[in-house]
Amino acid sequence: MSRQTYFFLKQTARNLKQSWGTQLLTLMTVSLSVLIFSFFLLVYINMINASERLGDELRLIIYLDHEVIPEMQPRIRKKISDFAEVEKIVFISKSEAFHRLKEQLGGEQDVLDDLGADFLPPSIEIYPRRNLHNLTQIKEFSDYLATLPGAQKVQFGQSWVERFGYFTELMRVIVMLSGILLILATVFMVSASIRLTVVAKEAELEILRLVGATNTYIQTPLLIEGLLQGIFGSSLGLVLLYSIFLWTKMHLHGPGLFSVLTLQFFPVSTTVMIIATAILLCTGGSFASIRKYMRI
Amino acid sequence: MLKSFSEDRPFIDITKVTKVYPPDIIALQNVSLSVDLGEILFLTGMSGAGKTTLLKLICCMETPNKGLIDVGGYDLSKISASQIQSLRQQIGVVYQDFKILPRQTVFQNIAMPMEVCFTNVKDIRKRVDQLLESIKLTHKRDTVAGKLSRGEQQRVAIARAASNSPALILADEPTGNLDAEISEEIMKLFTELNAAGSTVIIATHDESIYRNTEHRRIELEHGLFSRQTQKKQLSLTGLMS
Numbered sequence: 389m390s391r392q393t394y395f396f397l398k399q400t401a402r403n404l405k406q407s408w409g410t411q412l413l414t415l416m417t418v419s420l421s422v423l424i425f426s427f428f429l430l431v432y433i434n435m436i437n438a439s440e441r442l443g444d445e446l447r448l449i450i451y452l453d454h455e456v457i458p459e460m461q462p463r464i465r466k467k468i469s470d471f472a473e474v475e476k477i478v479f480i481s482k483s484e485a486f487h488r489l490k491e492q493l494g495g496e497q498d499v500l501d502d503l504g505a506d507f508l509p510p511s512i513e514i515y516p517r518r519n520l521h522n523l524t525q526i527k528e529f530s531d532y533l534a535t536l537p538g539a540q541k542v543q544f545g546q547s548w549v550e551r552f553g554y555f556t557e558l559m560r561v562i563v564m565l566s567g568i569l570l571i572l573a574t575v576f577m578v579s580a581s582i583r584l585t586v587v588a589k590e591a592e593l594e595i596l597r598l599v600g601a602t603n604t605y606i607q608t609p610l611l612i613e614g615l616l617q618g619i620f621g622s623s624l625g626l627v628l629l630y631s632i633f634l635w636t637k638m639h640l641h642g643p644g645l646f647s648v649l650t651l652q653f654f655p656v657s658t659t660v661m662i663i664a665t666a667i668l669l670c671t672g673g674s675f676a677s678i679r680k681y682m683r684i
Numbered sequence: 685m686l687k688s689f690s691e692d693r694p695f696i697d698i699t700k701v702t703k704v705y706p707p708d709i710i711a712l713q714n715v716s717l718s719v720d721l722g723e724i725l726f727l728t729g730m731s732g733a734g735k736t737t738l739l740k741l742i743c744c745m746e747t748p749n750k751g752l753i754d755v756g757g758y759d760l761s762k763i764s765a766s767q768i769q770s771l772r773q774q775i776g777v778v779y780q781d782f783k784i785l786p787r788q789t790v791f792q793n794i795a796m797p798m799e800v801c802f803t804n805v806k807d808i809r810k811r812v813d814q815l816l817e818s819i820k821l822t823h824k825r826d827t828v829a830g831k832l833s834r835g836e837q838q839r840v841a842i843a844r845a846a847s848n849s850p851a852l853i854l855a856d857e858p859t860g861n862l863d864a865e866i867s868e869e870i871m872k873l874f875t876e877l878n879a880a881g882s883t884v885i886i887a888t889h890d891e892s893i894y895r896n897t898e899h900r901r902i903e904l905e906h907g908l909f910s911r912q913t914q915k916k917q918l919s920l921t922g923l924m925s
């Protein structure tokens with residue numbers, strides 16, 4: 389360890405010892421903000437995962453009164469994809485619908501023998517691209533599809549898909565708000581606590597100046613302080629979140645919705661991102677609060 | 685440090701300096717002064733004569749309204765922030781109000797200028813212990829400085845100024861709170877530092893510390909030099925103890 393590093397660490401330790409109360413308060417604020425933000429982010433991410441796992445459930449079917457002739461298909465495709473992003477559109481003729489049903493029935497297909505091959509209505513199956521916008525707009529989408537010429541009835545997923553859509557939209561707002569909260573609380577608390585440290589050390593800073601301390605000598609320990617608050621604050625927040633996550637996972641098992649919702653924690657990259665952001669905010673906060681003390 | 689400094693020039697060169705504090709307090713008026721490298725200079729004068737102001741100008745705590753100040757080859761009117769920092773690392777100042785940090789220990793106070801220069805920890809310990817011996821405060825090494833008496837604090841301030849073995853020592857009333865015996869010890873310390881290469885300027889009221897020396901003395905009166913004693917041609921080495 390170089391001599392300079394040793395001095396900086398010693399100075400940091402001295403600062404922490406002198407103002408541990410403020411430091412602790414800042415640490416708690418940072419970890420609490422990280423906890424709140426990452427909690428909502430985790431819920432949000434899990435909901436997106438779940439919606440992806442809903443798979444084919446997310447399909448709208450328009451039942452038509454007559455088949456669409458092949459020449460008309462491109463026009464209808466365009467009309468549909470004008471409204472929303474669509475993964476694929478499949479036109480099902482009467483006979484195709486009949487064959488599908490037959491396949492599904494397998495060994496019991498003789499029940500269809502009495503019926504003609506054209507007893508099922510033709511339909512268009514629409515697989516919307518599975519992003520949140522489409523998920524939340526699904527009701528509007530189906531209303532729109534109902535206005536297409538020849539459309540008799542539009543069917544989509546279960547009704548909870550719709551509710552799910554509203555909920556994810558709400559979550560998105562909450563994630564954004566808690567992100568702003570994280571930023572504000574962290575920057576405010578860290579710069580306030582560093583400012584308190586600096587005010588408490590004003591006499592010392594004056595003498596440091598007078599004996600020729602460089603800006604690096606004065607700033608570095610304070611930046612290290614911010615760095616430590618970022619690292620420990622965010623780690624503590626994430627550890628708390630992980631404990632909550634494990635607890636939830638242990639207590640939420642069983643049939644139904646929860647089997648779809650296989651809970652997942654953040655991937656390593658997101659964890660690193662959250663810690664990095666907290667570090668950036670904390671050092672930024674400390675940098676902002678000491679800048680004006682750096683004049684000679 | 686002071687690499688730009690050539691020995692044939694005065695170490696400190698003050699030319700026609702005027703310092704006016706707002707609104708119109710004239711602390712120094714048209715003062716000129718040269719101090720040679722390795723000199724011990726006494727600055728005397730009544731209270732309010734401008735002694736502290738002169739010392740503050742030399743260590744860049746104040747800037748003159750008029751005139752030029754040159755310290756160790758730096759023209760203080762053109763000095764950059766980082767040059768001020770490296771110049772200050774070479775100047776030890778005993779402030780009239782001590783500027784001791786009351787919540788830190790005697791050791792920490794004295795070690796500060798060396799820490800700023802990233803001096804090796806072992807060397808810091810050695811030097812502080814040596815200085816504590818000189819100022820007779822070895823037994824207070826780890827006492828919080830706020831608990832010391834005024835005289836003890838003053839001695840800590842002196843040790844701090846001396847700790848980095850600076851090229852220049854500015855001492856403002858260094859014996860103001862000390863009795864004769866300790867004053868003598870302090871003067872011995874300054875003489876030792878001077879023999880080791882420091883130029884020393886002492887501002888003082890205390891006649892006893894300059895009465896029997898052959899060093900140059902300059903008397904200030906209302907911001908003007910009134911009298912200057914000639915430097916006696918005694919060899920400095922004869923004074924080393």
Ligand SMILES: Nc1ncnc2c1ncn2[C@@H]1O[C@H](COP(=O)(O)OP(=O)(O)OP(=O)(O)O)[C@@H](O)[C@H]1O
Pocket residue numbers: 705706709710711729730731732733734735736737738780
């Ligand atoms: N920061 C200041 N603002 C305004 N006036 C000041 C300031 N510092 C000093 N003065 C004035 O400048 C004059 C010279 O002050 P200075 O402190 O240099 O005197 P001094 O010779 O050190 O006195 P003493 O022996 O009492 O310490 C005084 O009249 C003082 O009131």
Ligand SMILES: [Mg+2]
Pocket residue numbers: 735736737780856
């Ligand atoms: Mg004074």
